[in-house]
Amino acid sequence: MKQFKRCSALLLGALAALSLVACSKKDATGEQERFDQFIQQEFVDTMESDYPSMHIFLIHPEDFGVDPSAVEVGLGLRVDEQTIEKTAQDVAAAREEFQTFDRKLLTEEQQDTYDIYQFQVDLDSKLCDPKFDYYQQAFGSTMGMHTQIPTLLSDWQLRSEQDVKDLIAVVGDVKPYVDSLLDYTRKQEEKGLLMTDLDSVIQYCQGVVAAGENSAVLHSMNESIDALDLDKEDAGRYKAELKEAFENSFLPAYEEIITTMESLKSGDNNQEGLAHFEYGKEYYTLLLQQNVGSNKSVEEIRQMMEDACNRYDKGIETIILENPDLYESFVNFPATGFGSYTAILDNIQGKMYRDYPEVSNLGYNIVNINEEIANSGVAAYFNIPPIDDTGDKQLRVNPDIGGVDDIYTYSVVAHEGYPGHMYQNAYAYENLDSPYRKALANSPAYSEGFAVYAQYSAFQYLDGIDPRVLDAYRQQELYTYCAIVLSDIGIHYDGWSLQEFQDFLTEMGLELGDEALYESQYKQLQSTPCAFQPYYVGYEEFMALRRKAEKELGDSFNQKAFHEAILKSGAAPFCVVERNVDKYINASK
Structure with missing residues (x-):
């Protein structure tokens, strides 16, 4: 489960310091090997500390040095004071170890990784300051845990019979996990740091509870069990156990969220912005x-x-x-003329390689968004595949977003599919070597900003509409x-x-x-x-880099080479992206 604290396991791993003896005189090869070991251990620690992360990102954990038997099956660490304190300690220890590396001795690719890690760990160290411990809200109206859990379970991939057993355990863990979030939220209110749209949360959770055992989330999980083609008797038993966990853990958790949010209405709830908290700005x-x-x-x-x-x-x-x-x-914007989401993606894919570098694995399937999630206003999303998966990628689209031939629908599909997230992800998996860079490098402005850039870039492939x-x-x-x-x-x-x-x-x-x-x-x-x-500041950053490249290169500017320069960065802060664009500019003069 994506951890609640910003400086959490999913973003940074368990961050245990490596017991390495520093040499009095460093050599480049030794420093590069030591750095690779550090980053690899960060990846392993993250996977072994958080079961959903391991399951989502790895089909064969052993191939990456991850021991599945060391991973506790569930939604992840509870949100309590002990966890918050330990996380801060782990971040501090990892940052201290990280600072022993000599960046100048690393390869160019390692320097990118170094800068990515430094940007993340420096910010997370600041966010782990105890004065911010109760600032993050667990139940944001659009991205709160109450909306993330149904999405997580609906999209849960089952690859084996053991995965079914683990899924049942994860569903059974929903109530204890949510209870920890509610305890945290009640403490926020006591400290005067609650800032939640209570009515929005209540309304969403009421819809989940009203569906009961007819929930689209439960239906989706059962469909995944069916897809495994298990023995009929075994499949029936697992479905019964899953239903029991759903009724005894999942639904009671959402009932408790409603009860708690109702009780908080009479308490202290900041209904304006962070600026109204002591350290809010x-x-x-x-x-x-x-x-x-x-x-x-x-x-x-x-x-x-x-x-x-x-x-x-x-x-x-x-x-x-x-x-x-x-x-x-x-x-009155003219129709695009497309009759299906597939037609949109196939048309873009047939034209985009004149402007974007080719990647070999772009197979996909499109599935409608789960009904209960669709009601939250989500237009579409791309399911991030495991880094060792070579199968088709999955795009989820809300059938209620509008007509298939509407320009908004075209934008959404291009943003999530080609040349947006699905293409961006395929390029990274094919061209980046580091598992850490593929799975844990975290720059939402890069990921979402590129996808916005890509959706508007795809307008050039629309024929019949005046530019x-x-x-x-x-x-x-x-x-x-x-x-x-x-x-x-x-x-x-x-x-x-x-x-x-x-x-x-x-x-x-x-x-x-x-x-x-x-x-x-x-x-x-x-x-x-x-x-x-992340979407629109990220977009402006990419456009600023493009304007810079076009100005300095003039007729020598090449759109495909520019895109390759920004894609090779992976999900990185813009200091890394800009450096790669500068290399492209200098090499093209």
């Missing part, structure tokens, strides 16, 4: 940097998004004024989302009220009309800080 700054993949300040990010808003505003105005004959198309119309659509969307990022900063760093948020959107020309819509959008941002930053 400091915490938000760290959270922002973690989600934008750089050490830029809040003011630097604010300026970046304001500049982007101005650029898109002028761009839209120019396109419309210069092309009044296209006004109808701007207002000027597509460009206006792109800039209008980006203008809106840049304003949302600025609103997030306003709420959590400046302490905006609902009225100030509404006034800002009105000033930006983004009136929502209905008061309830303003409140709904405000609550979404207020309860899930930095949710949009």
